[in-house]
Amino acid sequence: MKDLFDKIYKDKGPLGKWADQAEGYFVFPKLEGPISNRMKFRGKDVITWSVNDYLGLANNPEVRKVDAEAAAEYGSAYPMGARMMSGHTSLHERLQDELASFVHKQSAYLLNFGYQGMVSTIDALVSKADVIVYDVDAHACIIDGVRLHLGQRFTYKHNDMESIEKNLQRATKIAEQTGGGILLISEGVFGMRGEQGKLKEIVELKKKYNFRLFVDDAHGFGTLGKTGAGAGEEQGIQDEIDVYFATFAKAMASTGAFIAADKEIIDYLKYNLRSQMFAKSLQMQLVIGALKRLEMLRTMPELKNKLWENVNALQNGLKDRGFDIGTTQSCVTPVYLKGSIPEAMALVKDLRENYGVFCSIVVYPVIPKGLILLRMIPTASHTLQDVEETLDAFSAIRERLENGTYKRISASVSAAMAGK
Numbered sequence: 001m002k003d004l005f006d007k008i009y010k011d012k013g014p015l016g017k018w019a020d021q022a023e024g025y026f027v028f029p030k031l032e033g034p035i036s037n038r039m040k041f042r043g044k045d046v047i048t049w050s051v052n053d054y055l056g057l058a059n060n061p062e063v064r065k066v067d068a069e070a071a072a073e074y075g076s077a078y079p080m081g082a083r084m085m086s087g088h089t090s091l092h093e094r095l096q097d098e099l100a101s102f103v104h105k106q107s108a109y110l111l112n113f114g115y116q117g118m119v120s121t122i123d124a125l126v127s128k129a130d131v132i133v134y135d136v137d138a139h140a141c142i143i144d145g146v147r148l149h150l151g152q153r154f155t156y157k158h159n160d161m162e163s164i165e166k167n168l169q170r171a172t173k174i175a176e177q178t179g180g181g182i183l184l185i186s187e188g189v190f191g192m193r194g195e196q197g198k199l200k201e202i203v204e205l206k207k208k209y210n211f212r213l214f215v216d217d218a219h220g221f222g223t224l225g226k227t228g229a230g231a232g233e234e235q236g237i238q239d240e241i242d243v244y245f246a247t248f249a250k251a252m253a254s255t256g257a258f259i260a261a262d263k264e265i266i267d268y269l270k271y272n273l274r275s276q277m278f279a280k281s282l283q284m285q286l287v288i289g290a291l292k293r294l295e296m297l298r299t300m301p302e303l304k305n306k307l308w309e310n311v312n313a314l315q316n317g318l319k320d321r322g323f324d325i326g327t328t329q330s331c332v333t334p335v336y337l338k339g340s341i342p343e344a345m346a347l348v349k350d351l352r353e354n355y356g357v358f359c360s361i362v363v364y365p366v367i368p369k370g371l372i373l374l375r376m377i378p379t380a381s382h383t384l385q386d387v388e389e390t391l392d393a394f395s396a397i398r399e400r401l402e403n404g405t406y407k408r409i410s411a412s413v414s415a416a417m418a419g420k
C-alpha cells in the first residue's frame with residue numbers, strides 16, 4: 001500500500017509544479033504599501049492593475065476610520081457563535097435589509113465568505129431529484145457547490161444560448177422523471193474575460209422552460225447597473241434573478257458576502273445554509289464596515305463614474321492601439337497577446353521592472369496554448385496618467401514581443417540554467 005503523501009512528493013499539481021520558477025514573482029507576489037493605484041513590488045513603485053478594489057474604497061479615509069472604530073469597540077471576537085445560536089445582532093439584520101434594498105430584492109442573508117457561501121447555497125437549494133445546469137466557465141465556487149450535488153448536472157458551452165437550451169431540454173426530461181426542479185447558474189460577469197452572462201436571453205427561456213436562475217454577481221455588484229445593483233440591473237432583468245449572490249471582496253473592498261431573493265426563499269436558506277449554521281457569524285467589524293461601504297455605494301455615484309472613466313480610457317486606449325481585449329462588457333480588462341509561457345514570463349518581468357506596471361498573467365492551461373492573457377482591473381483610484389503610462393508601456397512590450405526580444409531573453413535564461 002502507498003503512503004498517502006507519495007503523490008504529493010511526486011506531483012505538486014498543475015500550478016504547484018511551476019513553483020520553483022514562479023513563486024514570489026508571478027504567483028504569491030508581495031505587493032506592499034497602502035492598497036491604491038500605485039503600490040510597491042520588490043521595493044519599486046508600480047502602477048497596480050491586479051487589485052479588485054473597483055470603487056477605490058480599500059484605503060478611503062472614512063472607510064478606514066469606521067473599520068478602526070468598529071474594531072476598537074468590538075474587537076474581532078464579537079459576536080461569538082453561529083447566527084442561529086449566539087451570533088445574531090441588530091446590525092447583521094440592518095445590513096441584510098440594506099443589501100436587499102440595494103439589489104432590489106425582498107430579503108438578504110449574510111455569508112462569511114463568498115466562496116464558501118456559494119458552495120453552501122447551491123447545496124441548500126437543490127435536493128437529489130433536482131438538476132443543475134451551469135456555464136462551463138463558472139467560478140470554482142460554483143463548480144465546488146455543484147460537486148456536492150447528488151443528482152444530475154449539465155454544463156453548457158460558455159454563454160452559448162443554443163447549448164443552454166439543449167441542456168435545459170435534457171434537464172427537463174430528467175426532472176420530469178425524478179420529480180425535481182432545475183437550477184440554472186450563471187455569473188453576472190465572468191471574471192477572467194469580463195463578459196457578462198447572457199442573463200436577458202436566459203430569462204427569456206423561462207417562457208419555455210421551468211427553471212430558477214441563480215446569479216453569482218461578484219464583479220457586477222457595485223460596478224454595473226444604474227444604481228450599482230449589478231449585471232441584472234444593467235440588463236433590465238434583476239427581478240427575474242431568483243437568487244442573487246455577491247461578495248464584499250470586490251467593489252466593497254472587504255470580506256463577507258450575501259445572497260438576496262424573495263423573503264420566503266431567504267427564510268428557508270436561513271435555516272438550511274450549512275456554512276452559516278455551523279460556522280461563526282460574520283464579525284462585527286466587517287458588518288459595520290460593510291454598512292459604511294454600502295452607504296458610500298448608495299450616496300456617492302461619483303465613485304462608479306470615476307471607475308468607468310478609467311475603464312473606458314483604458315479599454316478604448318488599448319483598442320485604439322490595436323490590442324485585442326476580447327469581448328469584455330465590464331471593468332475586467334483582458335489583453336490577449338501571442339506567445340509562449342517563457343516569453344510571457346520575460347514580458348511580465350520587463351513590464352514590472354522597466355515600466356513599473358504590475359498586472360496578473362494568465363497562461364495555458366487556463367487559456368489556450370500560445371496565448372498570453374494580461375488581466376487588468378481598473379479602479380476608481382487610478383488616474384488618467386496611470387492609464388497613459390500603462391498604454392505606452394504596453395505598446396513598448398508588444399514591440400519587443402513581436403521583434404523576438406523575449407524569445408531571446410527566455411532562450412538565454414534556459415541556456416544559463418542548463419549550463420549551471
Ligand SMILES: Cc1ncc(COP(=O)(O)O)c(C=O)c1O
Binds near residue numbers: 115187255257
Ligand atoms: C465570481 C466569483 N465568485 C465568488 C468569489 C468568492 O468570493 P470571496 O472572495 O468572498 O470568497 C469570487 C472571488 O472572490 C469570484 O470572482
